Amino acid sequence: YLPIGGGGLAAGTLIAIKEKNPQVKVIGVQSKSFPAMYDSIKQGSITASGGDRTIADGISVKVPGQITFNIIKELIDEIVLVDDVEITKAMFLLMERMKFVVEPAGAASLAYLISNKPAIGKKVVAVLAGGNVDMYLLGQIVDKGLAAMGRLLKLSILLPDRPGAFKEIVDEITLANANIVEVVHDRLSSNINAGSAGVTLSVETQGKEQAGLLIDALKKKNIQFTLLT
Template identity: 65%
Template sequence: MIPRYDDIVKIRNSYGNIIRKTPLYYSETFSKMSGSKVYLKAEFAQKTGSFKLRGAYAKIRSLSPEEKKHGVIAASAGNHAQGVAYASKLEKIPCTIVMPLTASPAKVAATRGYGANVILDGINYDESWAKAQQISKKTGAKIIHAFDDPHIIAANGAIGLEILEDLPDVDEIYVPIGGGGLAAGICVAVKSKRPNIKVIGVESKAFPAMKDSIKAKRLQAVKGGRTIADGIAVKMPGKNTFRIINDMIDDIVTVDDTQIVKAMFLLMERAKTVVEPAGAVALAYLLNSRQAPNKKVVPILGGGNVDMYLLGQIVSKGLAAMSRMVKIFILLKDKPGALKEVVDEIASLSVNIVEVVHDRLSSEIDAGTAGVTLSLEMEGREHAQKLIAHLKSRNIQFKILT
């Protein structure tokens, strides 16, 4: 069954005060960086921290009293898990969630915090999904699919309605794609009334399942690779989502982890906003491609449930990627004042030395010399290039580590 525009409106009207209408706000910073007029759709501000609650709540509310007696089960890397767990808590029904062994500990803890029974099984979503199906057959628990369900798709489409209400003259909408539930709902909502508005899906380069399926004109499974965007690391799209997206979407593009890290870093620094990797892919593409000059565009920021340990890495990698943090290695003569001479040259360019690691004992350090690794805080790429040129002009031998 493919949901229609009227289904989306009906589900949205049935939400009551459970589902929030999330903000849409203009970003001057990202508009300048991308060349577009960027309006951020803040789905990370939804209850449970992502758009996934919309579909989970709509689906669970649609169950019959008999179905609810047996409880529900779902497979998820995190956001769908929290949505299903919270919706089940509201409806007072038993809930089991199968999560991959690689799931963020923070998301696992949050899911348990909503009262769900969490089972860790499988190394990715697809393996967890297979386990959930096995448990469902044994217990009779109703499966709440993460994306390939008419109620899920229709509920996600309400985001499209909100965008059209807040920005009627939007030109393009950029949507994260994993299994395709969000993109399918947006396509139905937007294209039904405004077919001229472009909808562009954004996938991880490591999991281009929908892009490959559209190209082949039939469902394709991808082997998959490593990505920090676990929320969209899906090997095969859904049958319903594929049908809708194949008919309606204007384009599907991909981003890599380096681009995602940059977008997450900039969201934190410039917008004071924490967005998880899968939620940042739409903005990541816009910042990297600059494909929509002067157009009003809406990247959907799908969720904000990011692991705190990963967040620390994002800051470090983001600083390095933007030449805001440069690490260099220098081999010095092991004599008094040698390090001071180098430090004085660096300080002359107003460079802040964040960390100094001094090494005399490693096997690769010759006797009579000392290796020094310096972590330097820079203003940006131009400042870093100026420092490199200055060190070379002073005949200081160094190697750039990052």
């Protein structure tokens, strides 16, 4: 499994592998937002495709090259597609489990395998290509990965604007052994009535079980909140 944008990496890999062992199956992975090679192979000729936004800018190619298209058309076994959510998950797992920083385009192959697990006992290789990733995007990837695992909750809470009201929330979070990492206090938004205050909290937990216990505790206290993650 290897990422495909314009097709240079895939074409070179295909030539080398198929010459050594034609029985090895090579599968290309493209972004659903830029499926130019996928559509071109399907149509049998070069087709312009894509244009939506994607974090995988390294494979965001609208029109494949003629030379790479000819090679891939002849040698590729299959091309599959992934979306940004799958790529985000793969990048997070690579950072947390393997301590690898891989750019979104380079993580596309693993992203597909995580969502479409191969048969047990099958030998599979995911090509990870490139580490050119923006640091701000990297921070978002970490936050979204933690949120998906239930380890980072973002809560919007409506409180009576009186002394001690926020402390009641903090006490429940403390009892749940969770950790507040960010607080945003709001009295001015048009959807907040006079005499009330809005608080947005980012809370670290140990996982979905602990997060669920915290949410249940807030509900039992009749605390009005909206889960934003």
